Amino acid sequence: MTPHDPILCARNIGMIFPGGTIALDGVSVDVGPREFLVILGSSGAGKSTLLRMFNRLGTPTSGSIIFRGRDITHAGGGTLRDLRRQVGMVFQQFNLVGRLSVLENVLCGRLRNCTGLARWAGSHARWFSAADREAAMAALTQVGVAHLAGRRADALSGGQQQRVAIARTLAQAPSVVLADEPIASLDPKSAETVMDILRDIHIEKGLPVVANLHQVDVALRYATRIVGMRAGKIVFSAAPAELDASAIHLLYQGRRHVESAPEVVEPAA
Ligand SMILES: Nc1ncnc2c1ncn2[C@@H]1O[C@H](COP(=O)(O)OP(=O)(O)OP(=O)(O)O)[C@@H](O)[C@H]1O
Numbered sequence: 001m002t003p004h005d006p007i008l009c010a011r012n013i014g015m016i017f018p019g020g021t022i023a024l025d026g027v028s029v030d031v032g033p034r035e036f037l038v039i040l041g042s043s044g045a046g047k048s049t050l051l052r053m054f055n056r057l058g059t060p061t062s063g064s065i066i067f068r069g070r071d072i073t074h075a076g077g078g079t080l081r082d083l084r085r086q087v088g089m090v091f092q093q094f095n096l097v098g099r100l101s102v103l104e105n106v107l108c109g110r111l112r113n114c115t116g117l118a119r120w121a122g123s124h125a126r127w128f129s130a131a132d133r134e135a136a137m138a139a140l141t142q143v144g145v146a147h148l149a150g151r152r153a154d155a156l157s158g159g160q161q162q163r164v165a166i167a168r169t170l171a172q173a174p175s176v177v178l179a180d181e182p183i184a185s186l187d188p189k190s191a192e193t194v195m196d197i198l199r200d201i202h203i204e205k206g207l208p209v210v211a212n213l214h215q216v217d218v219a220l221r222y223a224t225r226i227v228g229m230r231a232g233k234i235v236f237s238a239a240p241a242e243l244d245a246s247a248i249h250l251l252y253q254g255r256r257h258v259e260s261a262p263e264v265v266e267p268a269a
């Protein structure tokens, strides 16, 4: 591995769900160490399925997933646990434990770094070391909600909850952050804050980010590369500047669920 090698690779992966839905159909994509990669595509294009393959929340029915040069397609046990620690995930619905405090939620991210007695102590007795608490507070500071550390998670706004969810991911010290529609449930102002935080993490911590989005304008603003999916295939992969009207048309033609897309100007006849 060199510092320039991709951190994650999907190699010709296919995913056919029981019942026959072909969610991914020969998808190959590399995630470079310096990329903020945005995946666009209409509903059902396969974006979430692809992201879930990257941290092995799902297993492809064909092809392979490579993480840092290692084939993890069928990894299990300790290897899978280690992969899940290194591949941080942020979800549309935040997935916080509502009755726990903000700090406790972020400490749950630290649990992924603990083994043996420390893991048991954290999960059963909610006992964490000073270093764990420090790391959790640093993560909360990074996303600007350290002042909310003692609040119950379910007493926060959606934007605040997503910031806590990002802090929880940061607390596990990941090598890459995956975000599945991280702003889909947020108002425009909170959405911008969350995207800015993801960009700060990308730049300041040097972490590659892969985000599924529905908002083309947001993708254009934040991505270093845009990958477009349609019906389980990658049909576009280029710098944001290359995403012209015909590419947008290719992604969304006849489809619903595109938000904030720039007006598509049909070529003159
Ligand atoms: N667990 C599952 N079982 C069966 N089919 C599934 C499952 N998960 C996803 N699919 C199907 O796979 C296809 C791709 O779904 P996926 O969720 O990856 O799309 P998406 O691009 O993330 O869509 P959206 O923008 O709506 O989130 C869809 O046809 C979907 O119905």
Ligand SMILES: [Mg+2]
Residues within 6 Å of the ligand: 047, 048, 049, 180, 212
């Ligand atoms: Mg999805």
